[in-house]
Amino acid sequence: MARPRTPQPPVLLRAARLVDVVTGEYRTPGDVLVQDDRIVAVAPREVPDDAVVIDLGDHTLLPGLMDMEVNLILGGRDHASPLIPVQEDPAFRTLRAVTNAERTLRAGFTTVRNLGLFVQTGGILLDAALAKASNLGWIAAPRIIPAGHAICPTGGHLDPTMFQAFAPHVLPLTVEEGIANGEAEVRKAVRYQIKYGAKVIKVCASGGVMSHTGPAGAQQYSDGELAAAADEAHRAGLKIAAHAHGDDGIRACIRAGIDCIEHGSLASDETIALMVEHGTFLVATTYLTDAMDLSHAPPELQAKAAEVFPRSKATIGKAIAAGVKVACGTDAPAIPHGRNAKELEALVDRGMTPLQAIRAATTVSAELIDMDDRLGRIEDGFLADIVAVPGDPLADITVTQQVQFVMKGGQVFRNDVSA
Numbered sequence: 001m002a003r004p005r006t007p008q009p010p011v012l013l014r015a016a017r018l019v020d021v022v023t024g025e026y027r028t029p030g031d032v033l034v035q036d037d038r039i040v041a042v043a044p045r046e047v048p049d050d051a052v053v054i055d056l057g058d059h060t061l062l063p064g065l066m067d068m069e070v071n072l073i074l075g076g077r078d079h080a081s082p083l084i085p086v087q088e089d090p091a092f093r094t095l096r097a098v099t100n101a102e103r104t105l106r107a108g109f110t111t112v113r114n115l116g117l118f119v120q121t122g123g124i125l126l127d128a129a130l131a132k133a134s135n136l137g138w139i140a141a142p143r144i145i146p147a148g149h150a151i152c153p154t155g156g157h158l159d160p161t162m163f164q165a166f167a168p169h170v171l172p173l174t175v176e177e178g179i180a181n182g183e184a185e186v187r188k189a190v191r192y193q194i195k196y197g198a199k200v201i202k203v204c205a206s207g208g209v210m211s212h213t214g215p216a217g218a219q220q221y222s223d224g225e226l227a228a229a230a231d232e233a234h235r236a237g238l239k240i241a242a243h244a245h246g247d248d249g250i251r252a253c254i255r256a257g258i259d260c261i262e263h264g265s266l267a268s269d270e271t272i273a274l275m276v277e278h279g280t281f282l283v284a285t286t287y288l289t290d291a292m293d294l295s296h297a298p299p300e301l302q303a304k305a306a307e308v309f310p311r312s313k314a315t316i317g318k319a320i321a322a323g324v325k326v327a328c329g330t331d332a333p334a335i336p337h338g339r340n341a342k343e344l345e346a347l348v349d350r351g352m353t354p355l356q357a358i359r360a361a362t363t364v365s366a367e368l369i370d371m372d373d374r375l376g377r378i379e380d381g382f383l384a385d386i387v388a389v390p391g392d393p394l395a396d397i398t399v400t401q402q403v404q405f406v407m408k409g410g411q412v413f414r415n416d417v418s419a
Contacts, residue, residue, distance in 0.1 A: 010035045010051045011410065015388055018042070018061035018378055021362050024355045024394070030061045034384040037409040041380055056388045056405055056417045062358065063378050064110030064385030064408060065400070066365035067340045068283045068329035069241075069262055072097040072104070072114055072144075073126055075333020082164050086171060090121045097130050101141035103338035106414050108387040108403035111143040111365070111375060113329075115241060115262065116150030116178075116202030118158040123176035125149070128197030140413055143385075145369055147202040148193030149178030150243070151186060151229055156220045157208035157243060165212045183228040186221075190232040200369070201233040203258070205242040206249035209305050210297065210334075216308050217246025217266045226256040239370070241283070245308065247271050254278050260368060262329065264319065265312035272315075272322050281368050283329035284316045287346035292334050313350060320351040327368045328361035341400040354397040361400075384410040388417065 011034040018030030033044040033051070073093050081087060088096070104112060114127035127146035134141035152158040159179060161171045173179045180189035190201055205226060207218040221229075226242070233240040234257065241260040242253045247268045250261055254274050260281040261267075267275070275282060289309040294302050320326060330343045344357040352360070366376030374383050388405035406414040 008036060010040065010048050012044070012047050012051045012053045013056060013061065013386065013407070014053060015056040015061045016058045019358065019393065021063060021355070021359055021377055026060075026394070032061065032378060032386065034407070034410050037384055039378060039380055039382050039384050042378060054412070054415070059388040059390055059404065059417060060393055060399075061378060062108075062387050062389060062393065062400070063362045063376050064387055064406075065108045065341065065361040066111040066328060066376070067104070067109045067332070067343070067361070068113045068260075068327045068365050068368060069115045069285055070104065070112045070330060070332045070337070070340075071116070072100045072112070072130065072337070073117060073119060075337055076100045076103070079333070085119060085160055085164065090124055090126055093119060094126050094129065097126065098139050098141070100333070100337040101130065101134070101139065101144070104332070104340060105140055105142050105408065106403070106406060107338045107340050108389075108400065108406055109142055109340050110385040110387070110406065110408040111145070111369070111371075113145040113200055113369065114147060115200070115329075116147045116158060116243075118150050118152070118160045118178070120160060120171055120173060121149075121177060123174060123192070125193065125196045125198065131197070131199075137411075143408065145199045146197060147200045147241070148196065148198035149176070149189070150202040150204055151178050151180055151189045151193075152204040153181050153220055153225075154179055155213060156204045157206070157211045157213050158204040162211040162213055183224050186225045186228045187232050190229050194232075194236050194238065199238060201229065201238055201240040203229045203240065203242050205244040205253050205258075206246040208243065208245065209308050210301055215246070216304055217249070219246060219249040219252060223252050223256065226252055226258065230257045239368070254280055260327070263312070265308050265315055267315050267319065269318065272319050272324060275319070275324050276322055279325065281325045281327055281364075282319055283327050284319070284347070284350075285329050285331040285334070285343070286313065286316045286350055287343045288331055288334040289313055290346060291342065317350045320347070320356075325364055325367070326352075326360050327365045328357075339401075341403070344397050344400050348397045354394050357397050358393060358400070
């Protein structure tokens with residue numbers, strides 16, 4: 001029998017100001033009353049006598065930030081060996097993910113999509129287990145939207161054997177682990193991820209920069225396979241995202257009804273217009289084009305990055321100007337976990353205002369994951385995901401890299417403020 005929870009007193013957050021991400025204006029002072037996991041009142045007229053006051057002084061409150069493309073299973077400490085895909089077992093990878101999740105949460109990112117495992121697990125959805133542990137409060141972690149295994153054709157970009165160009169049979173993989181060819185296998189792979197806890201589906205529609213798969217823009221799944229994946233996801237009530245750099249692959253994804261494009265590096269002006277017309281989201285992962293460490297990559301992959309990355313920066317600028325719904329995503333560990341807010345700085349560099357960049361990590365991301373009725377804003381009745389930064393984020397987006405207070409679901413996970 002579950003032990004009853006001890007009732008917790010309400011919490012009053014006091015700060016100099018908070019950002020209303022809808023109006024784009026500051027509300028002063030930034031007082032927020034929290035009870036359990038919800039915001040009870042912004043600028044409350046009355047405060048209960050037993051409320052615990054957390055005085056954050058001359059800080060700015062923001063909604064908890066969101067990263068729509070991370071892989072917590074990879075990266076972090078002691079991840080240098082190129083043989084990690086055949087050295088680490090699922091148990092150790094899950095422990096690695098716990099440390100990466102805590103680092104991400106402390107950076108102010110209270111919700112993430114773990115967008116597609118591409119490791120051998122024997123069919124176990126490590127990110128779904130991680131999400132469950134986070135929801136139960138066992139670990140310090142963001143709210144996690146798991147994708148399970150990325151759905152990918154044999155030899156495609158997210159085939160785990162591709163990154164180190166393994167010989168045949170070194171890392172045998174199954175349909176359950178996302179390696180699927182033909183519409184029937186694609187449907188089976190999607191159904192398996194959904195059965196065991198995926199809350200979003202990820203497919204690989206084009207080549208990639210950091211895999212030995214030929215051109216980054218080459219379409220890898222057929223139109224029919226993409227449509228099959230989208231059909232399975234949508235009939236289960238889930239959204240589907242696609243790794244896609246190339247213009248043909250992006251257009252095929254839009255035709256298939258895929259909800260979100262990851263990267264979108266080589267989209268043409270016509271395809272950008274099509275994204276606007278269809279309401280297709282874009283997770284640009286644009287900071288990695290500035291900062292991804294390519295020093296240990298093979299020369300042919302460095303050459304591919306040198307070709308794709310500058311074009312990608314220009315494309316993202318065009319997408320922003322055209323009004324594409326751009327959500328924040330980093331592709332961490334392509335950049336280190338915990339530096340997620342660097343993406344907001346890069347979005348501003350590509351043409352967003354600081355407010356638009358903050359919306360990309362709050363309201364737009366909340367809409368993408370169908371949680372815009374309870375996440376992404378500091379409003380009465382919303383989940384109490386709140387972070388505090390020094391200074392003026394509407395003037396200087398880089399202060400989002402200096403998060404000093406983190407509350408997720410009413411629980412404080414970081415408080416470095418000396419009031």
